[in-house]
Amino acid sequence: MIPATHYLILSAVLFSIGILGVLIRRNILLILLSIELMLNAANLNLIAGSAMHGRLDGQLSAFFVMVVAAAEVTIGLAIAVLLFRQKNSVDTHEIKELKG
Amino acid sequence: MSQAFLFYFFAAVAVLSALGVVFHPRPARALLCLVVTMFALAVHFTLLGAYFVAMAHLIVYAGAVLVLFLFVIMLQGAGAREIALHQRFNIIYLFPAGLVSLLLAGGLIALIRGGAFRALQIVEGTAENIGTLLFNQYLLPFEWTSLLILLGVFAAIALAKKDAA
Numbered sequence: 632m633i634p635a636t637h638y639l640i641l642s643a644v645l646f647s648i649g650i651l652g653v654l655i656r657r658n659i660l661l662i663l664l665s666i667e668l669m670l671n672a673a674n675l676n677l678i679a680g681s682a683m684h685g686r687l688d689g690q691l692s693a694f695f696v697m698v699v700a701a702a703e704v705t706i707g708l709a710i711a712v713l714l715f716r717q718k719n720s721v722d723t724h725e726i727k728e729l730k731g
Numbered sequence: 732m733s734q735a736f737l738f739y740f741f742a743a744v745a746v747l748s749a750l751g752v753v754f755h756p757r758p759a760r761a762l763l764c765l766v767v768t769m770f771a772l773a774v775h776f777t778l779l780g781a782y783f784v785a786m787a788h789l790i791v792y793a794g795a796v797l798v799l800f801l802f803v804i805m806l807q808g809a810g811a812r813e814i815a816l817h818q819r820f821n822i823i824y825l826f827p828a829g830l831v832s833l834l835l836a837g838g839l840i841a842l843i844r845g846g847a848f849r850a851l852q853i854v855e856g857t858a859e860n861i862g863t864l865l866f867n868q869y870l871l872p873f874e875w876t877s878l879l880i881l882l883g884v885f886a887a888i889a890l891a892k893k894d895a896a
Contacts, residue, residue, distance in 0.1 A: 685852035702883035
């Protein structure tokens with residue numbers, strides 16, 4: 632039997648790789664991909680927690696996270712397409728209008 | 732024994748392909764690395780007894796979300812390329828990286844030291860079990876998610892319309 636801690640460690644490692652992606656990538660689509668990676672690391676944590684407590688609630692939470700992630704991807708990709716249409720680039724350094 | 736092998740093998744696959752997502756210079760290949768990560772994670776979900784979630788995960792992520800990403804990345808073609816990391820490396824980047832690594836190391840040490848060594852009691856998350864719980868205890872959140880998806884569709888249409896103000 633694999634100890635529960637190993638699942639938590641794997642999930643932490645995947646989550647921090649996701650943070651690293653958000654920090655070092657400059658393409659807005661790849662930043663969104665890294666966010667997906669982080670969401671899935673959190674999902675693994677929820678499901679491992681579900682198995683640690685012998686209940687199904689964690690698995691349902693993972694299910695809801697998946698639904699929210701799908702909605703987030705829809706809107707994120709629509710914004711990315713719009714940005715690309717306006718600026719012909721998806722580089723975060725090209726998006727400066729929000730600077731005060 | 733074979734379960735332990737599956738766990739460690741697919742943990743390595745997941746971590747390596749996640750590194751590919753973060754470091755591969757070509758966006759389309761980084762995305763295909765994420766597909767590999769998703770499959771490895773589905774194996775982990777299955778090992779943990781979350782059969783329904785694993786299948787939904789494969790269908791929603793590998794089947795829909797990542798294909799959508801692939802379309803958008805391919806539509807952008809060369810515009811999606813980014814400057815390689817080693818060409819724009821700055822010493823300042825080391826500070827957030829160090830902070831994240833410190834937090835992670837601290838968290839992992841606390842996790843290993845402080846117990847949480849609970850034996851896994853795997854509950855089988857079959858479609859039947861999940862459905863029973865979803866449509867009894869979690870009926871209201873489930874209905875709210877349908878509203879969320881509907882709002883997402885409206886927002887995507889409003890954003891992607893050609894003559895959006």
